[in-house]
Amino acid sequence: MPLPIELWFDFASSYSYLAAERAPAVCAASGITLAYRPFLLGPIFTAELGIKDSPFNVQKARGRHMWRDVERLCEKHSLPWKKPSAFPRPSLFAARLACAAERQPWLGAFVRGIYRANFGDDRDIGQPEVVAAVLEGLGVEAGPLLDAAGTPEVKTLLRANTEAAQAAGLFGAPSLLVGGELFFGQDRLEDAVAWAQR
């Protein structure tokens, strides 16, 4: 039995879009279970880098390369791409909703839907109505989930994920955890799969 792979992601993260789109098929092809672990990069960037923004905004040259690189990678993997008019988008609400939906069979489709809204359609995923539209596109009644996203239990879940991410040594997204082994970046998806099969 291969080990499961945990995909740790922030909905604001551009490279996480590629991971969320690529991981399900790559894992399924190898019989690997994929677990979704939403967390927030903000507190980690503040702790590790002392910044309150994306490193891709603070580091100009790195940021210019990232936008071009993600555009090229979307073309390579045949994914829709539209450079977001705001970056990073507020991901807190959608992340809470992903926590509220952690046992739902449509969680993976929701995660991909939010990423496509952000990076394929340039929609503001910080707006509850955008999140609701993604849910409704999956045939899921949005109201009860939007309510659940605001409960203390769900807020605690997301906070615990972010703390667990920091404790596991995560410093960016996407990150892949396989039996405690950390792989950073969507580039490492195939290496993580090989590790899960060792």
Place this chain on the structure above:
Amino acid sequence: MPLPIELWFDFASSYSYLAAERAPAVCAASGITLAYRPFLLGPIFTAELGIKDSPFNVQKARGRHMWRDVERLCEKHSLPWKKPSAFPRPSLFAARLACAAERQPWLGAFVRGIYRANFGDDRDIGQPEVVAAVLEGLGVEAGPLLDAAGTPEVKTLLRANTEAAQAAGLFGAPSLLVGGELFFGQDRLEDAVAWAQR
């Protein structure tokens, strides 16, 4: 005719070791000319990040992952690996020597030799005798080249490379330039090859 690929590297850079080892065979298999462009990361990190050290030392969690990641990648690509006891190693002297040797047929072998000394054998590449030993291992008389590395002409070559790197938007190493298109990281070697063949 595919475009040539320029490999921009700093001998202190751990991921550049992988690029320098992997690029010759990958490019040769596609009939692509590989050009070696040594430069110094220090001035770029100072300008872009305001730091006087490697980001992998300043950012602790990122650094921990890098060491483990490079170790895994060396295993994957069957490359010798010994974590350097000092990081980053002073790369100025070896970089000047690579500039002095820019038209020599053994330049690629010298580049790989310095990387192996640093990351495969934990040797201090800042020492002229270590650089000389690499040259002699290639059957090259070291004396004249060590002298050339100290000339104003060669110092100017390396300074010009570092300025050209900054002007081209480089922010780290290894970087690959293909007809003005920038690919950052040894992970992008195959993407750069595909771009060269478009």
